[in-house]
Amino acid sequence: MIRYKANLKEQILQSLMDRYPLKESQLHISYTPQAKMGDLALPFPLQLAKEMKRHPRELATEIVPLLSDLPRIDKIEVAGPGFINLFLNRRDFFLHQVDSLDKRTFQQEEKKIIIEHTNINPNKAAHVGHLRNAVLGDTLGRCLKYKEENVEIQNYIDDTGIQVVDVTFGFMDMEHKTLEDIQKIEGKFDYYCWDLYTRVFSYLEKHPDSQSRKSEILRKIEDGQQPEAEIAEHISRRILRAHLETMKRIDVSYDVLPCESSILGRKFWDKAFSLLKEKEAIYLVDEGLNKGCWVMRIEDDEEREKIIIRSDGTVTYVGKDIAYQLWKFGLLQKDFYYEPFIEDNGKTIWISTAEPNEPAPTFGDGTLVYNVIDTRQSYLQKIVVQGLKSLGYQSQAKKSIHYSYEMVALSPKSLDELGQKVSAEDKERDFVEVSGRKGLGVKADDLLDRLEQKAFLEVEKRNQELPSEQRRLIARQIATGALRYFMLKFARNSIIVFDFEEALNFEGETGPYLQYSLVRINSIFRKLKDRENFAEKDLKTLVLEQNIPIDTLPEQEQADFWELVFYASQFEEEIQHSVCSLEFSHLAKFAFNLCQKFNAYYHKYQVLAEKDQNTKSLRIWTIQYVREILKRVLSLMGIPQPARM
């Protein structure tokens, strides 16, 4: 559709440019609200009439004859206040769409695109909020790859931050454990730390004097002194493995894991610091509240300055992030070393190291960077970009994109269900923010377990003949599909108030609904093969061989065929649109609408039982086309495609 519209645009401009002051930017091609009004709508006469001070309808009527030789168009009409509506030749258009299925629509635009997502502090189990981040980032990556882009997925590991210090403190000073004791802990280590972290937090509230011990731990971790450093490393690596396992459950993976410890070890910050000093982007404060700190001025705010280096000489998160962002664009003239961390479905995920290591692929050096981080960090992200600007990297600053989204919060009801105490204050609110410190939150693995369990029961009911191993697999696929669709269906600026009943639903606008639609289509083809020995062929070959005119169908069926096929043909526009706006709820809605249309068609028209060969073949074309589109859209959203369910 994208290419078809582009062609159409060019032709319309060609036909009209001599006579009318029509600019390309004015020539949008949209869709009619109703099928009976035609297929494509041109609103430009309305605008043009204003400029030319003429009546829009009159102008539109005058233009119509000039468009008579547009390709694959049956009829042109003036409608409403002055729209020009195009009726496509259904057969030609369909053949053209089938023909373009295996052709490239998109071209690579960037040398390399880096997406940073997930970024969970390695001190506790992942929760639902992290799942939203990972699903958004992963989906963006899949779509960009579909658009022929070279994409690198990075998951930044803050392995030397305060959060890791807190848990280290918990193990050493509260539980008096040695590294060996910690290594012996069995079961889910990330869950263990989840609980420990909340205990640490309440302990610290009661014992403010522990701050000095925490500072000591932080320093020792940064300097590599034992046993603090090795304990912290054990904690963060072990939890990182747990996070990667969790993400694997929803088919999210990464190329490289840059660590904060390597940023320190490789002295990225020292380099960034001297650059910032040199350009006078930051300066030392010698009086007032921020005395002894290196700070950056905030744009549009004369009063405020953001601290980059604390008075004790340690660098804040933002400082390290500026260094990291510079590295992503290849502006630091320094690089990490790497080693393999884990194998994920035959692919190596690399982790950064500070010391030289075995040969590794090259990472970083992107031309466009997306940072998937929730909207609460907008301010910090703005400062990072400002850092790039003040170093003179204007174009990189523009290509440094904060992909922001709203948080996942909890309904008071779901808190109750988790058995967590709700304060009187929180009860009054519509939602409660997830809090790692208070241990308030739905753990990602718990949610996935519940989804899987529920899916397994449903699969068991319907597929008793399948071996249990396969039922397990299907249950996993359904759980993944349900979760990923749930995370994508909301617009990114919408706060998801998490509710178990809603998230565990498999009916209506859900992932399983989409999966079920595909299973139904596949099932028709399976039966065609079993019963009639129907040999599945490439759609294009099939259509060319059979060469059946569409207008032999009854009028109603022609209209129903067309509604489905025409809608399906818009899928690449939806991808484009979703990527431009970073709004994958568009893609999700598209998939859902497509399935709704398909299911309606499915109920109305039989394929297997149809006696008339031509009609039957046309129906096969239709569902095969829909299947192809649906498969692509599902895989872009990372929704698995079960064989049965």
Place this chain on the structure above:
RNA sequence: GCGCCCGUAGCUCAGCUGGAUAGAGCGUCUGACUACGAAUCAGAAGGCCGUAGGUUCGAAUCCUGCCGGGCGUACCA
């Protein structure tokens, strides 16, 4: 205080750079399984798109004020 975001059906949400009669899902109520799988479909009820102005041939959409809610604004990340 300042900055960003949100307010659409009983509930949860879509609605693209302004376009034709504001759409889904859940819930409620009617119907449809000797199967191409009912995790589905057909249908009904349900709306002053927070509010008041402005721009426009045209506004849920753009601008301004107000009301209500959220999040930022840390020598936490």
